[in-house]
Amino acid sequence: TLANSTSNSPEITSLLSQLPRAKWWEELDLYLWEGAWYFPSVLESTLAFRSHFDSSGTTADFILASNPKTGTTWLKALASYIMNCTRNNDGGGYVIDENVEDPLLKNHPHELVKTLECVTYLKNQTPDLSAIPSPRLFHTHLGYNVLLESIKNSTDCKIVYVVRNPNDTFISLWHFMNSARTPEQGIFPIEEAFENFCNGVYIFGPFFDHVLGYWKESLNRPNKVMFIKYEEMKKNPREQVKKLASFLGRPLASDEEVDKVVWRCSIDRLKNLEVNKYGMSLWDGLSKSSFFRIGTVGDWKNYFTSEMKERLEELTRSSLEGSGLNF
Numbered sequence: 001t002l003a004n005s006t007s008n009s010p011e012i013t014s015l016l017s018q019l020p021r022a023k024w025w026e027e028l029d030l031y032l033w034e035g036a037w038y039f040p041s042v043l044e045s046t047l048a049f050r051s052h053f054d055s056s057g058t059t060a061d062f063i064l065a066s067n068p069k070t071g072t073t074w075l076k077a078l079a080s081y082i083m084n085c086t087r088n089n090d091g092g093g094y095v096i097d098e099n100v101e102d103p104l105l106k107n108h109p110h111e112l113v114k115t116l117e118c119v120t121y122l123k124n125q126t127p128d129l130s131a132i133p134s135p136r137l138f139h140t141h142l143g144y145n146v147l148l149e150s151i152k153n154s155t156d157c158k159i160v161y162v163v164r165n166p167n168d169t170f171i172s173l174w175h176f177m178n179s180a181r182t183p184e185q186g187i188f189p190i191e192e193a194f195e196n197f198c199n200g201v202y203i204f205g206p207f208f209d210h211v212l213g214y215w216k217e218s219l220n221r222p223n224k225v226m227f228i229k230y231e232e233m234k235k236n237p238r239e240q241v242k243k244l245a246s247f248l249g250r251p252l253a254s255d256e257e258v259d260k261v262v263w264r265c266s267i268d269r270l271k272n273l274e275v276n277k278y279g280m281s282l283w284d285g286l287s288k289s290s291f292f293r294i295g296t297v298g299d300w301k302n303y304f305t306s307e308m309k310e311r312l313e314e315l316t317r318s319s320l321e322g323s324g325l326n327f
């Protein structure tokens with residue numbers, strides 16, 4: 001699987017031998033590179049992405065970015081749906097063209113927007129992305145610090161980052177990782193998983209470094225990096241979808257169009273579509289349905305002890321102090 005695979009490349013083997021290593025969920029090897037934890041296969045594809053990704057020659061790229069379990073699937077659905085809208089004949093914004101087939105009926109959101117280091121560069125280190133019509137839409141879980149300078153500096157490339165409160169992110173991650181375990185392995189102890197999360201030891205962790213990297217950039221360059229909170233999307237999806245569509249250069253023509261996008265990308269709809277119910281996702285070892293669970297705010301209250309609540313609250317407070325960001 002994505003998590004277990006090791007590398008055949010001597011350069012990667014040599015690099016790995018020099019990096020700090022940790023065990024995650026009993027058997028998974030993680031390596032600390034440039035401040036974040038990686039599976040060996042994902043580190044290899046990350047390096048391939050950094051060597052070969054080329055954003056010149058296209059008129060625009062949009063990069064969706066996120067920490068795992070913070071709303072990636074939702075953002076992928078929304079962004080690809082919005083990009084599929086067409087300009088209204090009278091020029092007053094974009095509308096859903098009902099003659100064009102709904103892309104979400106036939107594709108899991110992770111197929112519509114591929115994750116660069118977990119899919120695109122994983123099996124093929126030099127994929128040809130030049131044929132993808134512009135504007136291209138990609139996703140990454142990589143931290144802002146390791147994105148390519150060409151992405152950071154290009155005026156034609158924009159980034160949308162989705163964040164979620166750390167408590168729900170952790171619970172979602174715990175369920176997600178459990179969904180990939182065999183019945184013999186059973187449920188992984190939540191206390192141990194929580195300890196790892198608080199220590200920043202999980203795939204693409206630590207949480208707060210990831211969040212703050214994009215948060216700071218969104219403050220410095222709001223036209224370049226849009227920062228969305230999962231909780232705000234849940235509370236006021238109409239407003240957030242409107243903002244997202246404008247940022248993607250596809251302002252929606254009316255509230256009616258906005259409402260259609262909100263409903264068609266909602267978890268209640270997506271989790272019941274045949275395409276998302278059965279089979280395995282592009283992420284090795286993970287089912288398509290595992291990306292849709294309950295999609296609510298505050299599920300952590302059903303799991304946290306008061307010690308867990310206090311510990312993560314304190315970590316959140318100290319990590320975000322002075323940043324202007326809160327949950």
Ligand code: A3P
Pocket residue numbers: 066067068069070071072073074077168171172173175265266267268270291292293294295296299
């Ligand atoms: P829960 O486990 O709390 O239900 P990611 O997409 O980054 O992997 O995050 C997965 C989380 O987003 C899961 O949260 C999942 O249920 C939720 N999710 C998936 N699709 C969603 C949607 N369309 N709207 C809201 N939440 C969604």
